[in-house]
Amino acid sequence: MMSLDRPIFGFRRSMVTRLFGLLTTGGLAAGLVTGLLIVPPDAIQGEVQRIMYLHVPMAWNAYLSFAVVCACSVVYLIRRDLAWDRRAAASAEIGVMFTALTIAAGSIWGRPTWGTWWTWDARLTTTAILLFIYIGYLVVRQVVEEPEKRARLAAVIGIIGFLDVPLIRLSVQWWRTLHQQPTVFRVGGMMIDRFMLFTLLLNLIAFGCLYLYLMLKRTELEMVREILVAEQVRRIAHDE
Amino acid sequence: MTVLAQFATLTMKDLRLELRRKESFVTVAFFAILILMTFTFALGPTVTRLEELAPGLIWIAFVFTGVLTVGNAFHVEEVNATLEGLLLAPVDRGVLYLSKAAGNALLILAVHIVLVPLFFILFNVDRWAVLPSLGVVLVLATIGFAAVGTLLAAVTHTARAREVLVPLLLLPLAVPLILGAVRSTEVLFLGASLAEAARWVKLMVAFDALFLAGGYLAFDYVVEL
Numbered sequence: 001m002m003s004l005d006r007p008i009f010g011f012r013r014s015m016v017t018r019l020f021g022l023l024t025t026g027g028l029a030a031g032l033v034t035g036l037l038i039v040p041p042d043a044i045q046g047e048v049q050r051i052m053y054l055h056v057p058m059a060w061n062a063y064l065s066f067a068v069v070c071a072c073s074v075v076y077l078i079r080r081d082l083a084w085d086r087r088a089a090a091s092a093e094i095g096v097m098f099t100a101l102t103i104a105a106g107s108i109w110g111r112p113t114w115g116t117w118w119t120w121d122a123r124l125t126t127t128a129i130l131l132f133i134y135i136g137y138l139v140v141r142q143v144v145e146e147p148e149k150r151a152r153l154a155a156v157i158g159i160i161g162f163l164d165v166p167l168i169r170l171s172v173q174w175w176r177t178l179h180q181q182p183t184v185f186r187v188g189g190m191m192i193d194r195f196m197l198f199t200l201l202l203n204l205i206a207f208g209c210l211y212l213y214l215m216l217k218r219t220e221l222e223m224v225r226e227i228l229v230a231e232q233v234r235r236i237a238h239d240e
Numbered sequence: 241m242t243v244l245a246q247f248a249t250l251t252m253k254d255l256r257l258e259l260r261r262k263e264s265f266v267t268v269a270f271f272a273i274l275i276l277m278t279f280t281f282a283l284g285p286t287v288t289r290l291e292e293l294a295p296g297l298i299w300i301a302f303v304f305t306g307v308l309t310v311g312n313a314f315h316v317e318e319v320n321a322t323l324e325g326l327l328l329a330p331v332d333r334g335v336l337y338l339s340k341a342a343g344n345a346l347l348i349l350a351v352h353i354v355l356v357p358l359f360f361i362l363f364n365v366d367r368w369a370v371l372p373s374l375g376v377v378l379v380l381a382t383i384g385f386a387a388v389g390t391l392l393a394a395v396t397h398t399a400r401a402r403e404v405l406v407p408l409l410l411l412p413l414a415v416p417l418i419l420g421a422v423r424s425t426e427v428l429f430l431g432a433s434l435a436e437a438a439r440w441v442k443l444m445v446a447f448d449a450l451f452l453a454g455g456y457l458a459f460d461y462v463v464e465l
Binding site for chain 1: 388391395396398399400401402405408409411412413415416419420423439440443446447450451454458461462464
């Protein structure tokens with residue numbers, strides 16, 4: 001029987017979860033208030049630039065999630081402990097959510113800035129492909145019933161999907177640079193204002209806490225589900 | 241049995257089956273011709289700008305037929321539960337994967353040996369000189385496509401909804417390969433030699449190597465009993 005309150009680095013799990021919940025709430029509140037209200041808007045782009053304080057942390061979370069999926073998948077295949085499969089699955093779900101949000105926020109920013117919701121820019125295209133790879137990963141998890149088998153197959157997808165990312169990025173980049181140079185993109189190497197940088201860092205830390213909080217919650221939910229299923233099976237067996 | 245002998249035996253087994261039944265080849269080849277017909281309906285009988293469109297069209301047909309082919313690799317082993325037999329045989333499972341991938345690659349190639357010239361004839365593409373170089377691109381693309389496709393077919397062959405699952409997983413993963421193939425073909429159609437598309441060719445080689453190695457290593461985990 002697995003324990004719901006297994007300690008994490010010597011601390012009670014429920015305490016760690018609560019801690020990150022509080023950090024996320026406080027951090028996001030501070031980060032959003034600073035980013036959306038206090039920090040001065042960008043000189044050229046104006047108010048719409050404030051989306052960056054959401055967009056960049058969400059994009060980082062998305063990439064972090066998929067790296068975690070790959071790492072947990074490798075550990076699962078070596079140790080065969082379903083706890084690592086739960087972590088990989090949770091991270092993939094969170095990653096898909098953040099990838100979708102990144103694209104959405106980017107679109108909203110792109111419309112007034114570039115004059116278009118979507119363009120086949122290298123970075124946009126790579127992000128969209130990533131979204132599809134990990135939606136595929138989640139679909140595989142849906143269609144395989146048996147837990148060990150599901151974990152094995154998903155781990156293989158989680159690993160090869162991530163290994164493919166450098167090739168996808170490279171190919172998409174060549175594809176665009178060969179075709180046409182970006183026309184409406186921001187000026188490279190622009191110095192970022194100190195206050196803006198601080199706001200961005202604040203939001204990055206807050207979103208990092210949000211990632212950890214969601215991971216703790218999602219894995220906990222999965223454990224509860226597994227315990228309930230085991231209990232149900234036990235009862236059915238008892239009745240018969 | 242040496243690894244090479246195992247590989248040869250397993251591949252020959254699949255080839256012999258296919259040569260006797262001709263099931264996959266015939267169905268996939270006809271499907272490919274139907275795709276060419278659909279192109280005609282979609283683009284109209286008198287196509288302008290064909291030189292520009294041809295590389296894209298060839299590789300769209302390739303993706304369709306390729307997806308259809310690799311999905312079948314493990315179906316044949318299901319009817320009499322022969323996959324279990326193969327897994328019990330004293331052969332390296334990585335070799336089993338390589339032989340399945342080779343079988344798929346040969347099938348895709350065979351279909352395209354018919355399809356590409358037919359495409360040239362049906363659409364009046366008067367570029368027969370590019371065929372040898374196009375063949376090289378085709379072989380590289382086929383190896384990579386079969387490498388990923390075979391692994392994914394193994395992953396999904398016992399799952400529900402496997403017919404949709406293979407393309408769903410395969411297409412995003414194969415993006416570098418398809419991009420490489422299309423761009424190389426474009427270079428060829430512009431009249432340049434394959435050397436002009438060197439970096440795309442290298443990218444395809446890297447893709448092939450990565451996924452052959454990945455499939456070889458991962459297959460053991462995929463088919464574990």
